[in-house]
Amino acid sequence: MKQVRLGRTGLQVSEICLGMMSYGDPAQRPWALEEEGADPFVRRAAEAGITFFDTADVYSLGASEVITGRLLAKYFERRDDYVLATKVHGRMSDVPNDGGLSRKHILAGIDNSLRRLGTDYVDLYQIHRWDPNTPIEETLEALHDVVRAGKARYIGASSMYAWQFSKAQYLARANGWTPFVSMQNHYNLVYREEEREMLPLCQDQGVGVIPWSPLARGLLAGNRGRDGERRTTRANNDPFGDSLYSESAFDIVDANAELAAERGVTPAQTALAWLLAQPAVTAPIVGATKLHHLEDAIAATDLTLDEKELERLAAGYVPQAVSGHS
Secondary structure: OOEEEOOOOOOEEEOOEEEHHHEOOOOOOOOOEOHHHHHHHHHHHHHHOOOEEEOOOOHHHHHHHHHHHHHHHHHOOOHHHOEEEEEEOOOOOOOOOOOOOOHHHHHHHHHHHHHHHOOOOEEEEEEOOOOOOOOHHHHHHHHHHHHHOOOEEEEEEEOOOHHHHHHHHHHHHHOOOOOEEEEEOEOEOOEOHHHOOHHHHHHHHOOEEOOEOOOOOOHHHOOEOOOOOEOOHHHHOOHHHHOOOOOOHHHHHHHHHHHHHHHOOOHHHHHHHHHHOOOOEOOOEEOOOOHHHHHHHHHHOOOOOOHHHHHHHHOOOOOOOOOOOO
């Protein structure tokens, strides 16, 4: 699999990132796979040349990080052979300071993540969301100290408004702190509001874009029907996903399925190929709970859509309310 630069950094990542949220504790997420079930996915990813893996402390309250660390150590000979990303912000318990982006939580969070992951450092340490209750200066200085301590090589951000990201980047540079090198945002064929401000900002500033939910929580792969049918365990247990997309999304879902049928591939492949063709995108973060999900993602990297096909898929988009920031 092709390796690409993450933004303007010298860091090379595979053009597909395997999202590890799917692996953890099924008692917390009914569709999550425990370590034994996750094993074939990491093995196949490694075989296919995927070197980029993304998790978060809040996924199954740490269980995902534990599984991630164990399986990466199993299928990669050296720690330097893969790029490991995790995130901080989510509430880990009812203890008042066990969430958010305070200095206290960030410094505790990185140590806890490293312990669960079984490693001395992460390659990319990301803030999972914006924290309106903590001054961004406090967050940035704490993240800089994490990097200076050698516990993270780079830092990244996730869904927020472009003005917030721009403010954070300005303050980091003005104070000599480590700037963000990546943006993990909500972007796919049926949600393109990021094209208005965030993506142009990232392109201009050389920030890598690693979208979450590239298949719209499975909608673009056909896991939901226009009549409200839920066709998978994930679709039946994903109220957050249900809140993200409007009825108009199904026109694009149908257009994508028609093109996929014409090309003799799956709708997941054409939807991912469209995303990979967007100039701002570095590496979509793909979740997989069935091996064909992962095979579709791998195959999408070799699927080239022509300009007419790209335009055809994009043509039915209807502007949406901003979503995914909370």
